[in-house]
Amino acid sequence: MSVESLANYESWDLTMNQLPKRSHLYSLQPIGFGTPTVESFTSYLQRLAAAHSVSIASLIRYKITPLFIQNNQPPDLLKADDAIKMLITAWHREPALLQQQSAKFWLDRTQHVFKVVSIVEKLTARRDLSFLTLLQWHSWRLNFNHIFHTEQRWCPGCYQDWREAGKPIYIPLLWTIEAVSVCPVHQRYLQLRCLYCGCFQPFLNLECHCLGYCCAYNAWLGRFFDNTAKSQGSRFDWEKWAAQSIGQIFAAMPTLSESSFSPEPQKFKYQRKPTLTKFLRWCYKLGINPHEGLQILSIIPSVLS
Ligand SMILES: [Zn+2]
Ligand SMILES: [Zn+2]
Numbered sequence: 001m002s003v004e005s006l007a008n009y010e011s012w013d014l015t016m017n018q019l020p021k022r023s024h025l026y027s028l029q030p031i032g033f034g035t036p037t038v039e040s041f042t043s044y045l046q047r048l049a050a051a052h053s054v055s056i057a058s059l060i061r062y063k064i065t066p067l068f069i070q071n072n073q074p075p076d077l078l079k080a081d082d083a084i085k086m087l088i089t090a091w092h093r094e095p096a097l098l099q100q101q102s103a104k105f106w107l108d109r110t111q112h113v114f115k116v117v118s119i120v121e122k123l124t125a126r127r128d129l130s131f132l133t134l135l136q137w138h139s140w141r142l143n144f145n146h147i148f149h150t151e152q153r154w155c156p157g158c159y160q161d162w163r164e165a166g167k168p169i170y171i172p173l174l175w176t177i178e179a180v181s182v183c184p185v186h187q188r189y190l191q192l193r194c195l196y197c198g199c200f201q202p203f204l205n206l207e208c209h210c211l212g213y214c215c216a217y218n219a220w221l222g223r224f225f226d227n228t229a230k231s232q233g234s235r236f237d238w239e240k241w242a243a244q245s246i247g248q249i250f251a252a253m254p255t256l257s258e259s260s261f262s263p264e265p266q267k268f269k270y271q272r273k274p275t276l277t278k279f280l281r282w283c284y285k286l287g288i289n290p291h292e293g294l295q296i297l298s299i300i301p302s303v304l305s
Contacts, residue, residue, distance in 0.1 A: 023125035025063065026051050030132055031170045034254045036184065036247025037158075041117065041132040042106045042204045043171035046211055048124070057206040060098045067119045068098060068112075101202035103148035103176045109138035128254075132173060136253050140299050143273040148176050152201040153190035155183035156224035159212045163222060169212035173250060176203065179277045180243045187240060188224075195223050242280045245290040252291060256300075274299075 028048050031039040039047075049059040098116070100106070106113065113133055121129050130136055134147070153175050162169055174180050175190060182189055193200060196219035205215050212221050274282070274297075283293035294300050 021125050023123065025120075025123045027124045027126055030126075030128060031168060032172060033128060033131065034251060036244070036251045037172040037174055038250050038253075039132055039170050040103075040107060040173040040176055040203075041113075041129060042103065042176075043211065044129065044132055045106075045120070046205065047168065047170060048120075050210075055207055056204060057099065060206075063123060064116060064119055065098055067123075068115060099206060101204045101206065102150070103152075103203045106204060107133045107148060107173070107176060108144065109134045109136075131253050136256070140294075141273050142279065142299060143275045145275070146178055147276055149178050151192060152176070152203050153181070153192055154201070154221055155186055155188070155190055156222045157186035157188065158183060159220075160222035160224075163212070171203075171211065174243065174247050177246055177276070179280060180246055182236070182239045182243045184240060184244045184247055191221070191224060194219055194221060195225065238284060241284060242277070245280055245283065246276070249290050249294070 194214040
């Protein structure tokens with residue numbers, strides 16, 4: 001047989017594919033990152049628990065609490081004996097540690113939130129989860145007392161839209177902020193009680209992971225009564241503007257300058273720190289957008305754009 005008559009096959013590419021970094025838990029992507037309706041950390045934890053088919057209480061107790069007490073290393077980086085010892089210690093010493101349901105406990109810019117977020121970032125191999133809390137606001141000159149609602153609020157219109165579009169149900173960080181009472185998308189007041197049983201909803205439902213359903217009777221929270229008549233007038237206009245403004249701030253957070261978070265002491269125009277609502281009222285009266293306001297009113301030292 002001559003050489004010319006042999007078939008010529010393509011050569012194989014034997015270079016190894018680069019495998020992405022492995023994570024201990026699913027590296028679930030936060031919903032709405034860099035938008036006004038970025039997901040809240042409590043919502044993220046509930047979706048993470050659901051993705052693993054465990055309750056949020058179990059996720060916290062078996063995955064987060066041991067690391068919170070001992071150190072920040074995922075258990076698979078430790079010897080098995082050490083991991084078991086950590087778990088037993090956590091179980092006996094602090095059975096109720098982190099079993100809290102308030103927004104303030106999970107979303108404020110405190111040391112323990114920083115620690116929990118760091119642990120979940122390591123477990124999921126992510127670096128963007130602090131944007132689902134107010135941690136990025138830690139150096140802002142605001143009075144953070146009462147910055148969160150004490151009870152979860154939600155927009156039935158958003159829930160219903162997401163369900164009909166086949167999108168995941170989640171809770172935006174925006175809905176947890178006390179100054180937000182209106183959904184900027186549907187331009188109606190957020191709901192506070194389940195229409196079926198009248199009960200409030202916790203920010204973190206420890207026993208259930210079905211977002212969008214009542215914690216007591218599992219009723220769909222996408223039902224609403226018509227409150228269009230209340231959704232007008234100057235007061236409503238202000239509340240809508242406030243919700244839109246806070247949404248704009250959340251959307252801009254990933255692009256804000258690192259220098260905004262510098263611990264360097266700054267000279268401020270005002271000695272007393274305003275509440276978020278007061279700051280927004282100043283912007284509203286001055287006719288400036290909240291981006292400009294953050295800088296002009298010295299809430300943060302500088303903003304990129
Ligand atoms: Zn809505
Ligand atoms: Zn209910």
